Amino acid sequence: MSKPVNDLVATKRRLLQAAALSPAVLALPSMAQAAYPAKPVKLMIPFPAGGATDYAARAIGTALAEKWKQPVVFENRAGAGSTIGTEAGVKSAPDGYTLVMGIPAGITIAPHIYPKLGYNPITDLVPIAGFATSPLVVVVPVDSPYKTMKDLVAAARAEPGKLSYASNGAGSLPHLTAEWFFSEAKLKVTHVPYKGSAQALPDLVAGRTTMMFDIIVSALPLVEGGRLRVLAVTGAQPTTRLPGVATVASGGYPGFAADQWYGLFAPVGTPPAIVRKIEEDVKSVTEATLMRGQMWQRGAEIQYAPAKDLATMVKKDSDRWAVIAKSTGARAE
Known part of the structure; x- marks a missing residue:
């Protein structure tokens, strides 16, 4: 058999081998994905x-x-x-x-x-x-004298620094959202940080702090249990989970949403x-x-x-x- 013919046969063989192997090669990434996770x-x-x-x-x-x-x-x-x-x-x-x-x-x-x-x-x-x-909610103890955000703002404005707010930690979203609101409303309110909502909420219920901007997921069980009152939600739109509760923005703070x-x-x-x-x-x-x-x-x-x-x-x-x-x-x- 001549060299050109031999070369042609060899080339054909390599192409056939490549074609046979290609599905397996192409399957390698998906095989790696399918194997995950192989442990906890x-x-x-x-x-x-x-x-x-x-x-x-x-x-x-x-x-x-x-x-x-x-x-x-x-x-x-x-x-x-x-x-x-x-x-x-x-x-x-x-x-x-x-x-x-x-x-x-x-x-x-x-x-x-x-x-x-x-x-x-x-x-x-x-x-x-x-x-x-999920939005945040502005909550106060159920026996708090503050029934609306206007009540809260008026009280904070009348006695700067007397009211306090709990947060689930310095640097958390509730902390920054509260500071943002107080800056917009030109209020001075004392910050009381905790390590998490689970630690902050009992003190709020007991009245040891005045209010809290908290993630609705944490606060909702206490709201529905009749231990906290919601004054507003921080979302751009009201939440269907709390019918009738207005947004912070609708109370005179346009653009406020977190x-x-x-x-x-x-x-x-x-x-x-x-x-x-x-x-x-x-x-x-x-x-x-x-x-x-x-x-x-x-x-x-x-x-x-x-x-x-x-x-x-x-x-x-x-x-x-x-x-x-x-x-x-x-x-x-």
């Missing part, structure tokens, strides 16, 4: 048990665990306005087996109020997916195939009627955001809180 996944929650962040994290984590047929282990690492737990997640191995529960406090607020933050949320974390939002968002993040360097797998699975579980109902019962709304949209939202939210932090002078205590 840790979800870092940067607030104590019992609050809004903890509730939302356990809701999404439980749903994912059922889908994956692998446990999701919840680790509550509270402190410093959620930055301790967020930083612990950032410094975890980027293998997809430690995820971070992301909220405004640790992702979009912290960089603007902590002079020395141990991580950069933009460069050290990879957005995976957003899955829910919502808590919830998302999953991973340490930078986490394999893209795993990030995409989790992103797709979050979308799948948030479409379930059961989870939507569970979140609505606590005042939250399922709002799925793929990684790209979550990244855009983080940038926009960070820019907004940078302006508010500067205008109010709010700093982590």
Whole structure:
């Protein structure tokens, strides 16, 4: 057989081998995705048990665990306005087996109020997916003399510094939202920070603090239990979960709107195939009627955001809180 013929036969053989192998080669990324997770996944929650962040994290984590047929282990690492737990997640191995529960406090607020933050949320974390939002509520004890926001503002204006407000931590969304409101209304109110809503709410119910801007998810059980009174919600629109309760903006503060968002993040360097797998699975579980109902019962709304949209939202939210932090002078205590 001549050399040209031999070369032609060899070339044909290589092409056939490549064609035979290509499906397996192309399947490698999907095989890697299908294998994940092969062991329990840790979800870092940067607030104590019992609050809004903890509730939302356990809701999404439980749903994912059922889908994956692998446990999701919840680790509550509270402190410093959620930055301790967020930083612990950032410094975890980027293998997809430690995820971070992301909220405004640790992702979009912290960089603007902590002079020395141990991580950069933009460069050290990879957005995976957003899955829910919820407004804040302005609450007072049920036996408080204040029935409306106007009552509250009038009292605070009459005696600057006498009224106090609880927060679930210095640097948290409720803290910054309250400072923003007091700046807009030109009020002086004393801040009493706690490590989380679960710690702050009992003191509020007992009347040891005057008021609180809190995530609706945390406060709602006490509202429905007749122990707290809601004066307003901070969303751009009223919430169907509390019919008849007006927004802060409608009381003479146009443009005032703040919502808590919830998302999953991973340490930078986490394999893209795993990030995409989790992103797709979050979308799948948030479409379930059961989870939507569970979140609505606590005042939250399922709002799925793929990684790209979550990244855009983080940038926009960070820019907004940078302006508010500067205008109010709010700093982590």
